[in-house]
Amino acid sequence: MEKEKYDVIVAGGGPAGVISAVTARKYYPDKSILLIKSVGKGVIPCGIPYMFNSLKNPEDNIMGSAPLEKSRVDIMLDEVTKVSRKAKNITTKAGKILGYDKLILAMGSNPILPPIKGLDSKNVFPIYKDMDYLKGVKEKLSAAKNIVIIGGGFIGIEFADEISGLKGKNVSLVEMFPYLLLNSFDSEFGEMVGAKLEAKGVKLLLNSKVEEILGSEVRLSDGTTIPADMVILGIGASPNTKLAEEAGLDLGKGKGIWVDEYMRTADPDVFAVGDCVGKRDFFTRKNLPVMLASTATAEARVAGANLFKLKVVRENKGTIAIYSTCLDGLALGSAGLTESAARGEGFEVEVGRAEVPDKHPAAMPGANKIKLKLIFSKQSGIILGGQVSGGISAGEIINIIGMAIQKRVSATELETLQMATHPCLTAPPTMYPLVLAAQDAGDKI
């Protein structure tokens, strides 16, 4: 039974949209809520690379509607094409006009399409978050032999890792910077990623730019050509702000929609969350070009709770970059500023390092080496960032560092941190990596 007006309309069906709607329901049990999404079968964004090998069935990575249905959120398959803020209604592609009391824009991002000649040729695939589209890409892939991936960020390296695990594929990865994951890691970690991919047979082309995509090859700016039955684009994404701009909403200084602490746009009845929103850096308040489902869902929880009354006072002082990935058993995480970013920003820093086993004694079956780097403000001793590599547990170690950053923990506090250790699960108490690295930095602070 369709309404003409909803208390809450959510525009967008990605993680930010879904969590906004679900949270709104939790806090406002009696309101009518509608979510409008343009893709029938969405996917879990970070699971996309794993649809190509690790997951037996791509459908396992579907972004299901169950949480929405459980939360009594109406779902409409359509697209919001216009917001009339004065009339407080939206218009959809199918021509419907629906009133709202509160509107949440969760429009996501669009893959960046760089100005490369031949980018529109039919063997070039940007990554769209659409199940049917990605199934098509997987089909193409099964027939392809020579695959070129453009971009050495998270999407690029994860695709390279997955595809190189398939039989009979030649994978090349083109990255314009001198090492992989440069935006999130310092070189010593980025180089570990490179070595791991090379060990799997991936051909790395660093400091390289694609000039032109031809029929079945790719030409780099230095003139070399590499065979390419298929090109995968992993360059990054930019905020989808078209609708907001057309509705006269501010973008602030960055590229995303401007919002206040509670995710309200300049119009208090219009909220915006996720990739379409500008982020303020935790350390500098500058615009931060970070797009993460974890950030998006945190924003969505703030918006959902605070739609009609500001219920949840936000303690968040800005967005931190916090990432993890895993390549063939090697887990990596980064939180906050890298050393080079911190120095580039003008911070005086001190670095602490630790290399320890992730079980103890080191002879325990299945032990991996943890490599940890922490970055502190030299004068104030406050943690600015951290990077870790190791086994599975590194994926949560980075979240300890993330919390330390968000709580502005000092090297001294980390030095006397109380933690649980166990032979099968962690480094020994005598060598817990966060403590050791803090101590290492503390010596110099």
Add this chain to the structure above:
Amino acid sequence: MEKEKYDVIVAGGGPAGVISAVTARKYYPDKSILLIKSVGKGVIPCGIPYMFNSLKNPEDNIMGSAPLEKSRVDIMLDEVTKVSRKAKNITTKAGKILGYDKLILAMGSNPILPPIKGLDSKNVFPIYKDMDYLKGVKEKLSAAKNIVIIGGGFIGIEFADEISGLKGKNVSLVEMFPYLLLNSFDSEFGEMVGAKLEAKGVKLLLNSKVEEILGSEVRLSDGTTIPADMVILGIGASPNTKLAEEAGLDLGKGKGIWVDEYMRTADPDVFAVGDCVGKRDFFTRKNLPVMLASTATAEARVAGANLFKLKVVRENKGTIAIYSTCLDGLALGSAGLTESAARGEGFEVEVGRAEVPDKHPAAMPGANKIKLKLIFSKQSGIILGGQVSGGISAGEIINIIGMAIQKRVSATELETLQMATHPCLTAPPTMYPLVLAAQDAGDKI
């Protein structure tokens, strides 16, 4: 070249002693440091159960002297039997008298020997942290068929897990409380541990007390007998304070040696660290009967840094109980107060729960289920404790909770936590367990 006087003498060679000495060296490069230990070949305490199955060679669990040697700490195999505070010297078992400027007592603990008849019979084995002794226990074990473990705490359950994995052993575990790990977990987690051990063939005797140990059987207080070629005692330990008491040092209200924030005893030239020291509870300031290598090493770092000048200002507001263990792939962690302990202490609490996969989508190979429980103060919303079960990563998830407790994080802050998530490493961003459990509790706060 032996001296008659050292700047620093450390009495005790366990983790607390070793880390005190190593930290003292870091902060005071020019001081002479001696460590006196009574056991020639010590062991890593938490690795002891794993010497009986997981580790191929028990010697892999040795507590080596390399860190001491690297830190230019002299080592003496002897035992401190007397401290003369006035003369500022110690006497050893071998009759040596050595002067000190600063003394660190790291005397550890002794296994509790409960008043059970027949406890002194030759097939009963308390757990001493001594390689040669433990090798003897392992030898006995290889010949035994029926093994009875007394005590369902960490040592007891870990021995039960390890030994039940050996061929041809009947393992019984006797625990006086209604479920295992009662001091650290609420019943729903303790019962998971019981089920796991039962699935491995361990016979659980809960609500049971051993009355008498006979030649080859054990008699419980309800009259039943169980065959026992060998009895392992895992009842717990009590602080070794004999030396301190004889030297006239205060014990305060608890059983351990009294120390100030900087691990100084009533005598400012005598420090004490580790199991022999009384702990103040983080929440109540009461005496806390917790003995952990991680706590001991944290204390040792404070003592070592502050021996001659208070260099590291301590931010530690007291000791939290923080534990992890792993049974046959099931990792468990607990930090802070359990729900029942919090209620028993008089806190008004609200509980939040989450059950999510530890990879995402849940179809990712090797995904386990994470079960998380967080305990909050109802009024103030501050986190009081948490418990988690899951795969390997649960061992670090409990350390995120530990940091949250130490930084007095609120449910609201956890609800909008920024974290890294990845398909191979963590729950999805839409269902990160700490966020979900905080939200679950927040609904009720």
